[in-house]
Amino acid sequence: MAQNRPPVTHRRPSGEALRATPTVLARLNALGDDDLDAQLVEICSSPTWAKLVRTARPWADDDAVHAANAAAMAQLGPADLDDAMAGHARIGEPKAGDATSQREQSGVHGAGDAVLDELQRANADYEARFGHVFLICATGRTADTMLDALRARIGNTADTERETVRGELRKINDIRIDRLLNEN
Structure with missing residues (x-):
């Protein structure tokens, strides 16, 4: 009887406690x-991911939605990951007018020109090496820490980097799912 349980409190990567919002969850299930x-492709631009998460319904609570995200991410093939990455702006270049991109990359606001220039150069090197944007869960990170991660990851093999990207996408999706589930 999941309906009679109190909302589950848990912590996300940011450390903040969140509660499931049964009204929103019921609306999404319906x-x-x-x-x-x-709505799901607003979280992750891979249509395959959206379908996999959707087919895990009905979700009993927000943990079930997060579990569906994890399962879907694990099943995405290379083309699906490309679709998912296509929905993301370059680090250091949040999409103008896109509140999600602006919020997630808020750590670049106020960064000096030298750091932003280096991010731009490092992004170009990364894209030339891997053929896609550098993807990192930027929420709560500064421009300097994202640049450090970019520099560290450029030495990865293509297979290692693809799996790293898969993990970063999962984290981003979890944050976006929390936002959706906790909207008023």
Whole structure:
């Protein structure tokens, strides 16, 4: 009887405690497939990911949605990961007018020109090496820490980096899922 349980309190990577929002969860569980997919691709731009998360319904609580994210991320093939990465701006260049991109990359605000210039150069080197944008869960990170991570990861093999990206996408999706589940 999950409906009679109190909301689950847990902590996300940022350390903040969150509670499941049963009203939002019930609304999402009741949505038609197309309507839910439209909301899910706002979290992750891979249509395959959206379908896999959707087919895990009904979700009993927010932990179930996060478990669906983890399971879906584990199943994505290379083309699906490319679709997921296509929805993300370059680090240091949040998309203008995109509140999610601006919020997630808030750590670059106020960074000096030298750091931003180096991010731009390092992004170009990374993209030339791997063929896609450098992806990192930027929430709570400064421009300097993202630059350090970019420099460290450019030495990865393509396979290692693809799995690192998969993990970073999962973290980003979890944060975005929390935002969706806790909207008023």
